[in-house]
Amino acid sequence: MAWMLETIAILSPIIGGFIYGFERVVKARMQNRQGPPLLQPFYDFIKLVEKRAIQVHSFHSMMGLAFFFATWFTLAAFLCGPNILVGLFLHILALAFLIIGGFSVLSPYSVMGSLREIIHLMCVEPILILVAVGLFLVTGSWSVRDILSYSGLPILYLPLVFIAFVLIIPAILKKSPFDISEAHQEIIGGPEIEYSGFFYEAIYTAKWIEYVFVFAIVFLFTGVHWWLGLALSLLVFLFINALDNSTCRANFHQMIKFAWFVLLPLAALNIFVLALWRYVI
Amino acid sequence: MLKMFIESLKNLFSxxxxxxxxxTEAPKGYRGLIVFNKEKCIFCTKCxxxxxxxxxxxxxxxxxxRNLEFNYNPxxxxxxxECVRACPKDGALIQTNIVPEPGTQEDNPNEKWFEIERRAQESKKKWQIALAKKRQEALKKAKKQPPSDKKGSKK
Amino acid sequence: MYKNFEVIESSLEKIKEDIKNFYDPSKYHFITINAIDLGNGKVNIKWFFAKYEVMDKPIAFSVDATYEDTIPSIVDIIPSAWLSEAELADLFGLNIEGAKKGLFLEPDSPPAPLRRS
Amino acid sequence: MENKMIVPFGSQHITLLEPVRFIFETENEKIVNVDVDVGYVHRGIEKACQTKLNYKQVAYIIPRICGLCAMSHALAYITAVEKILEFDPPKKAKYLRVLVHELDRIHSHLFAMAHVAEAAGYENLVMHLFRDRELAMECLEILTGNRVQYDYGCIGGVNRDLTPEVEKILRKKLKKLEDRIHWFKDLYMNDYTLSLRWKGIGVISKEMAEKYNAAGPVARASGVRTDARAEFDALPYRDLGFEMIVYKDGDIYSRNLVRLDEIFVSLRIIWNILDGLPEGNYKEEVKGLPKGESVCRWEAPRGELFMHVRGDGKQILTRVRVKTPTFSNIPVLRELFVGANYADVPAIITSFDPCMSCTAR
Amino acid sequence: MSAKIKSPWILHYNCGSCNGCDVEILACLGPKYDLERFGIINKGNPKQADIFVVTGPVTKRTRARLLRLYMQIPEPKVVVAVGTCACTGGPFRNMYNVENGVDRFIPVDVYIPGCTARPEAILKGIKKAIEIWKIKTKESIEVPVVIQKEFEETLSKMVLHGQTVDRRKIIHDLVNKYIKNNLEVTKCD
Incomplete structure (x- = not known):
């Protein structure tokens, strides 16, 4: 168990690839079709390496690579570092690379996608930080290692935070109803539209790492009970996919309203009550 | 939303x-490839x-x-x-339910067909001239010795 | 000649007034404008209308003109007519007031393709 | 203002089947100006119908204007020509024409609904609609011999008879389809996210629809009572239990509901035909050459199709003019965009069910 | 590599067809035929596509866009012409605004006949296209048919002068020149 977190951080692209592949199968089955094989993401990966990469300009391509490495580093910092807040701030930085890359090209879809990506950030990050604060309040530590050795069940103290987090996962993973920055039918992928070949593959893989990132946070909610964590992750996974399959895309006004006026107060209320209970009474 | 949610989970396990x-194979009445049967054709060119x-x-x-060469571009x-319905002879043109096969660059559906179209046009002109000649000859023959020919045929 | 629609004969000068007097947006449905090339540089133009919800014959205003004539536009009476007018201007080369050309045709397409020469 | 952004939409775009180009000027994703180019699909079919094809061949070329409403184009043309020839097709042929036409409408409406759902990002609904649309497609395939271009009608009647085996399969499949449509109706009425996305978006008022002469489901969703099936006596719709569906709101949501309810009407008509198909010939020989002028108004899935045919007593017609439903809907579509949100653009466009290959021909 | 053929992404463009084939392509993506089980996704983005699925007989206004999209797809790529009209022009052959088939402009690898092509035939055709795609590599650059002659001339000139040759760039410049000279799209209304 000693090197578990480090191993996960290093192997995260592969683990994320499997999660993504599994998700595609589940999604297809929910839509009553057969769906691609489980290894499909890796087939895509190999193909994209073999494709010629058309660069718009080198800075743009570099931003794509930077996004990938920053996301990877974010996950490593999150899992192995002393403070999960560092991981969350690095997460913002990683997305900033994507946004800058999106703004650096002339394509209107890319620019529009980057604008929407900023809105995503505004919705997602406050809740992520509240999650971290909530976990700190329960376990008394900012480090993943300590949270995972906490003997109680943090989810029992943080039910509303957990609900808020689960409902914002679609926005992190760009899934319906909050896939507005990618919005395949409106802006065809948003900031990733101009990437091709190897550089698109970097962005594509970075998305897999985000899956690991998200489910790692879900995992934290059960403390030391890792089997409960696995069950919870699977449940959340199924819930998110079913939600993805049963909603249409909201527009960004609705997303901001939902995130700021429903989820954020919900999570804040939970933390407020918890803090009162911990420190005042 | 809830309805679709339940349906999605149901689909997952069905x-x-x-x-x-x-x-699937195309059903019985599918309008697929046209098949030409040379033995039965009477070359009326209605199709x-x-x-x-x-x-x-x-x-x-x-x-x-009247021994024409049939060319067809799938x-x-x-x-x-419409050609099958126009065909006066049963079984000369049949519409099967075979789905036409995709072709590659070797099939070259365009250039080959242009060549055939050109040849068809040219050959028709030549054929008309040849036919006219033939008729004239036949007419001449008939004019030269009409009675004997008739008699001969009767005998 | 006209099998299943009524025709109201009109002239180029009168047509706009006729349509203005006739057309009631809540009662009639403007269908389209059509032109028929009659040969020898002459063209017959028809404006089609139909009644809402009633089984009745469509009504057409008919005008005979030549290609040189300027045909009045009815966009100020029926705003959706711009598309039909642009099409006729494009495909027949008619001079319709305010109609833009180049809706369907490219620079290297034949000009006024539906004319019979 | 400085932050105006020009967003091209098309001619190649994932939600658009066909090449059409909209150029939006947006301000914080709000559209302030729009430019539309509909001429990408102009092929010149009218010219070909007037020059190189004889009037019987035209019946096979004219459905190629549009694949989704192929049956409407063919039948409208055939009816117009039959009107010129003063020929009345046998009753059975008329019933069979209605049958195929209504099946065509069902698959087209299901497709349109799927298209709108896709524009809204509701992938699962798209897949379900596509799955059940296949039932209608299979019915059409066994009945006419092709999945999209049916070539079923011909001048004088129809090309194929409805055999008892085919009828049996049709009944089975349509029963299944009807159940599924009930399920969809329930879903559309109760789905919260759909109403969030579609209610009150892209509203066309009744006055606007009348002013810009909108046609078909778009007009009927706005409360305009117009349906060429009730206004033109080409087919025996009155005997078959036809009913006009009209909604009042005029937004994307009610346009979908109009389509959904029209599928029910179509299914009812089809059941009536299958139950009471008259005996007799399905095809009769037509003699004579077209001389005269006639029109035909036809309710295609997208709205009113108008055919104006003139023949001068020759094999080749003098004029064939097709006014297609989308052609009437383009002006109102253009007016609608100004002030809309860019995120709603795909949904608004697809809720009109535009058919550019119809418009440009 | 065998993994490569399991992930072809398609780009679909309609150059003036009747919608029939486009509907069938969409039906292929639906649950009954489900192209995704072969790893195929409809990516409406040329920069990430591998198989260019074209329908329609190429009208005069879509020519420039067709060439542009073709140029934007990175190698290796294959072109599939779906439907009779994309193959030869079909019912629209020799109409005044039509260019008679996709292969007048870009090299077509697979022709799928049928009016309209059945989803089964489209599946077969795409499988055939994947077989062709397997052989092609990053370096196999194809020249659009319309600029073939000029391309050969330019190439031989450059080789004669001993210049370094970037075939892709030459093609790109020539296509842009061709579009600018011959196919300038009019802006209407």
Whole structure:
């Protein structure tokens, strides 16, 4: 168990690839079709390496690579570092690379996608930080290692935070109803539209790492009970996919309203009550 | 939303609607490839006339006989079946339910067909001239010795 | 000649007034404008209308003109007519007031393709 | 203002089947100006119908204007020509024409609904609609011999008879389809996210629809009572239990509901035909050459199709003019965009069910 | 590599067809035929596509866009012409605004006949296209048919002068020149 977190951080692209592949199968089955094989993401990966990469300009391509490495580093910092807040701030930085890359090209879809990506950030990050604060309040530590050795069940103290987090996962993973920055039918992928070949593959893989990132946070909610964590992750996974399959895309006004006026107060209320209970009474 | 949510979970554990393999065979009445049967054809060229896209072309022989060469371009045909309905002889043109096979660059549906169209046009002109000649000759023959010919045939 | 629709004969000068007097947006439905080339540089133009919800014959205003004539536009009476007018201007080369050309045709397409020469 | 952004939409775009180009000027994703180019699909079919094809061949070329409403184009043309020839097709042929036409409408409406759902990002609904649309497609395939271009009608009647075996399969499949449509109706009425996305978006008022002469489901969703099936006596719709569906709101949501309810009407008509198909010939020989002028108004899935045919007693017609439903809907579509949100653009466009290959021909 | 053929992404463009084939392509993506089980996704983005699925007889206004999209797809790529009209022009052959088929402009690898092509035929055709795609590599650059002659001339000139040759760039410049000179799209209304 000693090197578990480090191993996960290093192997995260592969683990994320499997999660993504599994998700595609589940999604297809929910839509009553057969769906691609489980290894499909890796087939895509190999193909994209073999494709010629058309660069718009080198800075743009570099931003794509930077996004990938920053996301990877974010996950490593999150899992192995002393403070999960560092991981969350690095997460913002990683997305900033994507946004800058999106703004650096002339394509209107890319620019529009980057604008929407900023809105995503505004919705997602406050809740992520509240999650971290909530976990700190329960376990008394900012480090993943300590949270995972906490003997109680943090989810029992943080039910509303957990609900808020689960409902914002679609926005992190760009899934319906909050896939507005990618919005395949409106802006065809948003900031990733101009990437091709190897550089698109970097962005594509970075998305897999985000899956690991998200489910790692879900995992934290059960403390030391890792089997409960696995069950919870699977449940959340199924819930998110079913939600993805049963909603249409909201527009960004609705997303901001939902995130700021429903989820954020919900999570804040939970933390407020918890803090009162911990420190005042 | 809830309805679809439940349906999605239900679908997850039920058989997918996807057909196995590449799909079904076309049903019995499908309007597929047109098949030409040379033995039965009487070369009235009605199908060529009636085809809205000129996907059937007859190349005429040079000697003026009625032994035409049938040419058909499956990449141009719209499978409306009008030629089959126009065909006076049963079984000379049949519409099967075979789905036409995709072609590659070797099939070259365009250039080959242009060549055939050109040849068909040229051969028709030649054939008409040859036919006219033939008729004239026949007429001449008939004029030269009409009574004896008739008698001969009667005998 | 006209099998299943009524025709109201009109003239180029009068047509706009006729349509203005006739057309009631809540009662009639403007269908389209059509032109028929009659040969020898002459063209017959028809404005089609139909009644809402009633089984009745469509009504057409008919005008004979030549290609040189300027045909009045009815966009100020029926705003959706711009598309039909642009099409006729494009495909027949008619001079319709205010109609833009180049809706369907490219620079290397034949000009006024539906004219019979 | 400085932050205006020009967003091209098309001619190649994932939600658009066909090449059409909209150029939006947006301000914070709000559209302030729009430019539309509909001429990408102009092929010149009218010219070909007037020059190189004889009037019987035209019946096979004219459905190629549009694949989704192929049956409407063919039948409208055939009816117009039959009107010129003063020929009345046998009753059975008329019933069979209605049958195929209504099946065509069902698959087209299901497709349109799927298209709108896709524009809204509701992938699962798209897949379900596509799955059940296949039932209608299979019915059409066994009945006419092709999945999209049916070539079923011909001048004088129809090309194929409805055999008892085919009828049996049709009944089975349509029963299944009807159940599924009930399920969809329930879903559309109760789905919260759909109403969030579609209610009150892209509203066309009744006055606007009348002013810009909108046609078909778009007009009927706005409360305009117009349906060529009730206004033109080409087919025996009155005997078959036809009913006009009209909604009042005029937004994307009610346009979908109009389509959904029209599928029910179509299914009812089809059941009536299958139950009471008259005996007799399905095809009769037509003699004579077209001389005269006639029109035909036809309710295609997208709205009113108008055919104006003139023949001068020759094999080749003098004029064939097709006014397609989308052609009437383009002006109102253009007016609608100004002030809309860019995120709603795909949904608004697809809720009109535009058919550019119809418009440009 | 065998993994490569399991992930072809398609780009679909309609150059003036009747919608029939486009509907069938969409039906292929639906649950009954489900192209995704072969790893195929409809990516409406040329920069990430591998198989260019074209329908329609190429009208005069779509020519420039067709060439542009073709140039934007990175190698290796294959072109599939779906439907009779994309193959030869079909019912629209020799109409005044039509260019008679996709292969007048870009090299077509697979022709799928049928009006309209059945989903089964489209599946077969795409499988055939994947077989062709397997052989092609990053370096196999194809020249659009319309600029073939000029391309050969330019190439031989450059080789004669001993210049370094970037075939892709030459093609790109020539296509742009061709579009600018011959196919300038009019802006209407």
């Amino acid at each position: 058989e997918p609607a996807t057909l196995p393999g590449i799909g 060529e006339l009636v085809c809205p896209v000129d996907a059937i072309k007859f190349i005429y022989p040079e000697d003026g006989s 990449f141009l045909c719209i499978y409306c079946g």
